[in-house]
Amino acid sequence: MEKKERLLILDGNSLMNRAFYALPPLTNSDGIHTNAVYGFTTMLLKMKEEIAPDYIVCTFDRSAPTFRHNEYKDYKAGRKRMPEELAEQFPIVKDLLYKLAIDIFEIDGFEADDLIGTLSKFAEEKGIEVYIVTGDRDALQLASDTTKVVITKKGITEKEIYDRTRMIEEMGVTPTQFIDVKGLMGDSSDNIPGVPGVGEKTAYKLIKEYGSVENVLQNIDKISGKKLKENLTENSEQAIFSKKLATIMREVPIEIDLDSIKSKENYDEEAVKRIFIDLQFKTLIDKLPHSKDFKEENNEIKVEYKLVQSINELKNLCNIIVSKFKNSLLYVTFKLLNENIYSKSSIEKIFINCGEENFIVSLQEILNENNEETISCLKEIFENGEIQKVCHDIKMPHTILHKMGVDLNGVKFDTKIAAYLIDSSRGDYDLNTLIQQYLKIILKDEEEREVKEVSLLKEVYSELEKQIKSLDMEQLFYEVELPLTTVLASMESYGFKVDKDMLTHIGEKFTKEIEKVQKEIYSLSEEEFNINSPKQLGKILFEKLDLPVIKKTKTGYSTNAEVLEALEGKHPIIEKITYYRQLTKLYSTYVEGLKNVIDEDGKIHSSFNQTVTTTGRLSSTEPNLQNIPIKYEMGREIRKVFVPNNNVSIILSADYSQIELRVLAHIAGDENLINAFKHHADIHTKTASEVFRVPIEEVTKTMRSNAKAVNFGIVYGIGDFSLAKDIKVSRKEAKEYIDTYFERYPNVKKYMDDTVKKAEKDMFVTTILNRRRFIPEIANSKKMVKALGERLAMNSPIQGSAADIIKLAMVKVYNELEKRQLKSTLILQVHDELILNVYKDELEQVRTIVKDSMENVMPLSVPLEVDISEGENWYEAK
The missing domain is CATH 1.10.150.20 (5' to 3' exonuclease, C-terminal subdomain)
Structure with a gap:
């Protein structure tokens, strides 16, 4: 049998709306919202691939009133105005469709549904198979033996396909009768009234039995239920009118030219790729049907490189670098293993570009061959400050090198840090993304990609260096953020010692306190229940105790923190529940949680994130030590488990006052x-x-x-x-x-x-x-x-400036301790507070260094004041 031609119709408004609410907020580096465009485009490319249409169109609503509004002024009344974040994405998606050579149909006075109905009817009459892709179930009335309605479900990942047969099998009505169902039950989203008291279940039952709205109204006497009869009798005209409103018009006066709507393979693919790069849709580029190379045959960039797999080859490389590249730039990137687990983190490979030559150093292989000589070679390259290095994301490799006993000197530039400063709102600063953004080059995700990246690092560096200068961020970059990578690497490597016995003891205290508060809650509610179950808690609060309902969800009463806050003072149980939640969270996160991240050396080695927050503040993970709640004494007690490195040290806390x-x-x-x-x-x-x-x-x-x-x-x-x-x-x-x-x-x-x-x-x-x-x-x-x-x-200028000050203070304190070759060191930063492990014989010297460095870090019109205290653990020092 000859394959039928296919028409793919996209319901633009519905799919954009579905994508916007299904995906988290996304913006590109220019602050343009992109989640709806991304979701829509993903669906479009997926449908093109799966359906392989001969023709393709996209329909959109216009803002002008339709013929339905003229007939019924309350049509769609009460519908929320489209969010601006979604509205601004429609011109982008229309431009993208234009570049993809996909025809757009929109006309004043008619909805997209009517255009879809007209286009599908035209195609059916031509013997063309139709696929309508939409998130709107109203389109099910258009299903037939040759028209399939593809309903997107669960965001943009799942779909259901309906034709006439499936409609009858699943719903018990034909596509045409689906309109009658809507006429009886109405549609709140479109403000179609229907018949009061007739819900979905009743509407389906009546149409299955009588076939149409008109037949239902002619057989009211046979229908059981006094109230239902009354409603149908009193609202018979409204039922007929609602059916009319729900009916998609299939005779819109539009010109349809099959040649114009042909699915074209000769669209402007380079222009599409440029849109994807501007929007930072790197994952979509390879999904284009025949992805041509964007630059140099889409990165058929031929990179010559040498593999360095033995100690002798590493020594030769070391000699080349030391002899040829003193006082010149070396471009270096790293491939890491287990970077989130300190004890297991290691450098698998090092990628080096020097001059026109590229090298891949298989570090693990060489370490296995000769550990001592490998470390010696690494020291020659990385500890030599005269060999200036341009790197990408140097902090974690620096931490690992530090652990190996190798210092890292001479880092001139870090492209990840620079990209973050230029736009702190982005979530992705990997080198491949920066190559796409600044060089307009797409690198395939293949085995040799990393060596291509390092070969292009010089060009990325050149672009970012210019931007840092033009934005007047040189002091921020070169005096604060870049040297801070060294400070953070040192802090991560050194770690913070944990007293395991104290952790066990505090765990027991928490367990007793949780049990005590639990009993108090049961006493106040006069019954035992699962306090962690919102459903059970909701019944206690709002049914048994009759507290005012603040908020409801689809599953019942809301008992979130906002609701509990609103109920404060209305019953003593509220304060107990809030306290119980804090205790259980602290216990799971910090008592049980800390046990899982204590390393073999008895310390925790937090990761400090420098390119995450939009304000410039540092964040920490594995574990997050910046979020220990101290509202309750039990929260503060967690700090007792953090102790000095040894018995000749103490913990020193230095805290900016009201910075x-x-x-x-x-x-x-x-x-x-x-x-x-x-x-x-x-x-x-x-x-x-x-x-x-x-x-x-x-x-x-x-x-x-x-x-x-x-x-x-x-x-x-x-x-x-x-x-x-x-x-x-x-x-x-x-x-x-x-x-x-x-x-x-x-x-x-x-x-x-x-x-x-x-x-x-x-x-x-x-x-x-x-x-x-x-x-x-x-x-x-x-x-x-x-x-x-x-x-x-x-x-933001206030919080960000405070972040700048504390970071600059960290650099100054660290440098001064290093300069004086002291054993004491920085081990933690929490917002406005610095924590140091201080050797007792260095205490007075360190106090002076810390106070002077922090208070004189930056000339302001007001004095900066620092409160310093010490103790045998973090709790005492605070």
Whole structure:
């Protein structure tokens, strides 16, 4: 039998909508939202591959009213306005369709469904098989023996295909009768009224029995159920009208030219690839039907290289580098094994480009042959500061080299760090991505890709170096972020010792405390239940204890943290549940969790992430030591397990005092705030005096606490609603506090307003050292999203500048300790706090170094103050 020609029809609006809500928010380096485009394109390419259509079109709705709106003014009334983040992606996807030579059908007065109906009817009459791809089940009425409706399910990964036969088998109605079902039950998403009291189950039952809406209405007397009869009788006209509204029109006056809608293989593939690169869709490039080479025959880049697999070959390479490349640049990348497990992490291969030559060093093979001589060669190359190295993502290889006893000197540039500084909002800074973005070269994911990457590293470096300079980020890059990689490598390698006996003891304390709180919850609820089950907890709180329902989900009552916060003070059980949750989280994360990451040396070796946060702050993983909650004493107790490296050392903690408020005073240039810090005033008491208009000596503890909330709230762009909630006052009072604050500190208000205006214009804000954060939210048409953008604009320069200061302090402290050849060392950073393992005979010297380095790290208009304390463990030092 001759294969029928096929037409693929894409429901543009439906698929874009489905993709937008199915995928997490995605943006490219320009801050453009891309998740809907990515999902739509993925589906398009998948359908093209699976269906192999002879013809292909895409339909879209227009914003103009349709004939249905003219007949029924409430049609689709109440439907939420399309989010701006989705709306901005439609022009992109239409441009992409144009580049793919796919015809677009859209016309005022008609919906995409009507165009789909008309196109499918035209194709059926021509004997062409039709595939309609949509997320909208309304299209099921178009299914037939030759038209298949492909319904996307579970986001963009699964689908169901319906033709006439499957409709009858599964639903018991024909595609045409599916319209009658909609006429009876209505459709809340389109605001089609239907018949009140008739749900999906009843509608299907009636249509299966009587065949159509009209026949149902003619047989009302035979239908059981008094109320159902009344509803059908009273709403008979509405039922007929609802059926009409639900019927897809198949006679839209459009010209259809089969030649025009032919599936074309000679589209502008280079233009499509450029769109993919701009949108950073690297995984989609190879999915194009016949992916031509984007540059140099899509990276049929022929790279000559030499394999270095023996100790003798490594020695020869070492001699070449030392003799030829002193005072010149060496380009180096690494392939790691188990990089997230410190004890098992190792360097598998080293890729080196020197001059025109490329080398792949099979390090593990050579280490197995002769460990001692291999280490000696590595020292010659990597410890020689005169051999300048350009690397990509050097921190982890540096940590591993440190563990091997090899120092890393002479790192001139790290392309990953540079790319992060240029745009901190991206999640992916791997070298392959940067090659695509900056060189417009697509490297196939093949065995030799890494050696190609190192051969192109010079060009990537050249591009990024120019950008760092043009963005005035040279100080931030060369004095803060690049040297910080050395500090972090040292901290990761050194680790933080854990007292296992203390960990066991604290674990037992936690278990007893959890059991105690559990019994208290059971006593207050007068029954035992699974506290960890939202369903069971919801029944206790909202049915048995009759507390006000705050929020419901599809599965029942919500009992999340926000709900518990709203219920605070309404019953003593709420506080106990909150405490119970904190305890169980702490126990699983830090008591049980720490046991799994203690290394053979009795230490934990956290990974410090330098290119993750948009603010510039460091984060840590395996484990995360920056998130230990200290609201409760049991949380603080976790710190008792972190102890000095040996019995001749102690733990020293150095903590910046109110650094973000000091940064605010400096950036805003507010004389009142600056003077308060210059005179070493208690800033919260001073603010309380100003806000509550009382003399300083009359400020109460509550006033100071509320003023503290105002101070820190202002830094984060807090509004009266949130402040009122935080300090439990009326919204009116909270507004008065904020207004009074701005009266007393007028330049702070001016800074906030000016920063928001500048962010609206530039779409980004900067710190003291020109760290840049993009804020696309500030241009959003949704009030809540825009308000978030405004808060980010106010806070990011402050939080980011504080991050710059603490990082620069880390570099200065580390360098000074190294310069004096002291045994004491930095082992942890938690936001504004530095933790050091200090040898007791070096204590006074280290205290001076740390205090001087941190307080004089950067000239500000206010003094930086550091609180230093020591102890036999982290708990005591804090």
